Amino acid sequence: MGKVSRRNFLKTGSLAAAGVGLLNGSAFKPDDLVKSIRIGVIGAGNRGARHISTLLTIEGAEITAVCDLVDSRTMNAASMCENAGRKRPSIYNGDENSYKEMLDKENLDAVIIATYWNSHAEIAVYAMKNAIYPAVEVPAALSVNDLWQLVDTSEKTGIPVMMLENACFRKDNLALLNMKRLGLFGEIVHCHGAHGHDLVDFWFYDRKNGEPNWAAEYLLKYNRDQFPTQSLAPLMSWMDINRGDIFTEIYSTASASKGINAFFKREFGVNHPAGNLHYNQGDVITSVLKTKAGKTVILNTDIQLPRPFANSWMLQGTKGIYNEEKDGVFLEFKSPEYHQWEPFKPYEEKYCHKWWQYDYSSKFNDGTDFVMLSQFVGAVRSKGPAPVDVYDSAVMSAVIELSGISIEKNSPVLFPDFTRGKWQTNSPRFAVE
Ligand SMILES: NC(=O)c1ccc[n+]([C@@H]2O[C@H](COP(=O)([O-])OP(=O)(O)OC[C@H]3O[C@@H](n4cnc5c(N)ncnc54)[C@H](O)[C@@H]3O)[C@@H](O)[C@H]2O)c1
Numbered sequence: 001m002g003k004v005s006r007r008n009f010l011k012t013g014s015l016a017a018a019g020v021g022l023l024n025g026s027a028f029k030p031d032d033l034v035k036s037i038r039i040g041v042i043g044a045g046n047r048g049a050r051h052i053s054t055l056l057t058i059e060g061a062e063i064t065a066v067c068d069l070v071d072s073r074t075m076n077a078a079s080m081c082e083n084a085g086r087k088r089p090s091i092y093n094g095d096e097n098s099y100k101e102m103l104d105k106e107n108l109d110a111v112i113i114a115t116y117w118n119s120h121a122e123i124a125v126y127a128m129k130n131a132i133y134p135a136v137e138v139p140a141a142l143s144v145n146d147l148w149q150l151v152d153t154s155e156k157t158g159i160p161v162m163m164l165e166n167a168c169f170r171k172d173n174l175a176l177l178n179m180k181r182l183g184l185f186g187e188i189v190h191c192h193g194a195h196g197h198d199l200v201d202f203w204f205y206d207r208k209n210g211e212p213n214w215a216a217e218y219l220l221k222y223n224r225d226q227f228p229t230q231s232l233a234p235l236m237s238w239m240d241i242n243r244g245d246i247f248t249e250i251y252s253t254a255s256a257s258k259g260i261n262a263f264f265k266r267e268f269g270v271n272h273p274a275g276n277l278h279y280n281q282g283d284v285i286t287s288v289l290k291t292k293a294g295k296t297v298i299l300n301t302d303i304q305l306p307r308p309f310a311n312s313w314m315l316q317g318t319k320g321i322y323n324e325e326k327d328g329v330f331l332e333f334k335s336p337e338y339h340q341w342e343p344f345k346p347y348e349e350k351y352c353h354k355w356w357q358y359d360y361s362s363k364f365n366d367g368t369d370f371v372m373l374s375q376f377v378g379a380v381r382s383k384g385p386a387p388v389d390v391y392d393s394a395v396m397s398a399v400i401e402l403s404g405i406s407i408e409k410n411s412p413v414l415f416p417d418f419t420r421g422k423w424q425t426n427s428p429r430f431a432v433e
Contacts, residue, residue: 037109037380040065040089040132042099042123044077047137048114051164052077054369055112056084061377065106067092067099099123108132110380112164116214121146128159133380135162135373138229139397140390144416147394151418154390162376162386163393165233166365167311169372172344173234174353174431176315176322180238181428182351184331186319188239193231194300196310200263203303210268210275219281223254224404225301226281229396231311233388235297236430238315242391242419243426245293251412252403254282259304287403289415299399354433387430394418 037060041048044066055061066077066089074091082088092102096119103111103126110133113123121141127134140163141147154161167173180188201207204216218226239245257279264275283304289297300312313324320331328341335342355375360367375387386393395418406413417423 035381036060036062037377038062038064038107039377039380040067040102040106040108040111041077042067042102042111042113043115043137044068044073045070045114048112049073049077049080050364050369051112051114051373052080054364054373055377056081056086057363057370058374058377060381061373062086063089065090065092065102065108067102069093069096069098100126103127103130103132110135110376113137114164117142117218121150124161125149125153128153128157128161131157131159133159133161133386135164135376135386136393137164139163139400140393141397143401144398147398147418148416151390151394160379160384160386161390161393162379162388163229163396164372164376165229165388165393165396166368166372167230167233168237168388168430169355169375170234170368171352171356171366172324172348173313174356175348175351176234177237177431178351178353178433179322179347180315180317184320184334185315185317185322186332188295188315188317190296190298190314190316191235191238192298192300192312192314193235194302194310194312195227195231196300196302196307196312197227198305198307198309199227199303200260201267204260205263205274210264210272212274216274219260219279219304220277221280222404223257223280223282223407224401225252225285225287225299225399227301227303228287228299228399228403231299231301231313232297232396232399234313235315236392236396237428239291239295239297240428241291241395242389242423243428244423245291245295246417246419246423247289247297247395247415248292249412249414250287250289250399250402250406252285252287252406253410254286254407255284257282257304259283259306263304282407285403285407287399287406289399353431355431385429389429391418391422392430 039061041052055063063081066074068074071093074093078088092098111127113120113134113136120136124134124136150161205212260279261275264272285301287299311324315322322329326341327344329344329347330341355371360370363370379386402413
């Protein structure tokens with residue numbers, strides 16, 4: 001890239017636009033900006049294809065290999081690359097172990113893992129052992145044992161791993177992080193997050209005929225918070241979890257399971273076989289998490305009753321409070337009316353994070369995935385730490401198994417310290433300006 005085009009790239013290019021190169025406050029050297037990275041994608045279904053389409057808009061992100069169980073999905077992924085004027089990636093199909101051949105043979109810098117939940121950890125571990133930087137879809141793993149494997153492998157190999165949880169990259173949540181770091185909320189003492197999203201026929205069952213997809217088995221087998229990462233993601237940096245504080249325990253409870261059976265009766269009549277099964281999964285899971293510093297979090301996952309979508313994020317400190325559902329904020333001595341909400345939008349603009357000081361309105365998901373993947377590409381290129389590191393990925397994902405144990409025992413469960421004590425000296429790093 002010549003001087004002029006590099007200047008154009010810096011002005012309009014996606015990496016510069018997203019603030020890539022400024023991770024940890026350090027600027028990229030010019031050479032880093034021109035270095036392409038070779039990325040493989042494993043799992044080219046809904047989310048994997050979406051990542052491919054976003055990566056194709058990120059300068060220097062070359063998709064050189066794609067793997068899926070289903071031929072038509074790898075073909076589709078390859079066509080997407082060709083249609084964007086890129087080289088056709090190598091294709092790997094066959095069975096659930098074909099990814100190993102891809103990771104062994106291809107000279108990859110990074111891999112995106114967007115497969116079913118049960119294979120994320122295994123594939124990420126294999127990638128790290130091959131010195132390939134993995135970005136793994138949510139959750140990073142389903143069990144605490146597998147999460148420890150991720151932590152141990154990352155520490156042993158020196159290869160970072162990032163969970164692709166995008167909620168912490170949102171414009172609103174990053175503006176709140178800036179506000180929190182400027183002390184506008186005082187000391188944070190309590191937060192709330194929820195995944196309120198009717199997913200029965202969106203994720204678990206086919207809308208047309210009620211046939212189960214791969215995730216449906218989890219509703220039959222388990223009773224736990226199946227989707228904690230989205231609700232928890234922004235809270236991690238709002239509360240300095242793993243960086244000054246840690247979760248010490250979680251106490252979860254589940255409502256009765258009525259929603260899935262009611263869905264089938266409503267949509268398919270009383271004789272649909274899935275409508276007469278026994279589902280272990282309660283409709284609404286509520287967890288209380290406590291931190292070492294005595295702060296609290298309430299998480300709700302509510303995915304099988306009819307309802308509008310909601311994250312219900314809330315951030316509360318000694319000087320003020322933010323409430324996503326009210327789209328409002330109240331700051332003591334700053335908000336114009338005593339103990340009244342004022343609109344959050346002006347704050348979102350005023351405290352806009354530098355990753356968001358560009359217009360992403362034409363991009364999918366308002367640009368949140370673009371910001372997240374740009375940060376990942378930047379981290380791989382600079383061989384830097386993962387923006388969402390293995391410890392944060394582990395904490396967010398651990399809620400799945402721990403909430404299930406807590407519900408079963410009807411008692412609080414201790415939270416593991418994946419940092420092995422480093423939380424006491426680690427300083428905040430995510431999105432530090
Ligand atoms: N962060 C988000 O906003 C978001 C949104 C949707 C999905 N997701 C996550 O993305 C992941 C995938 O979900 P999806 O909706 O794309 O599912 P999907 O079923 O559409 O796609 C999964 C793909 O993975 C392939 N696959 C499974 N095991 C494989 C293996 N061992 N090797 C190669 N390919 C394999 C399947 O053939 C399928 O094409 C899940 O972990 C899900 O939680 C995240």
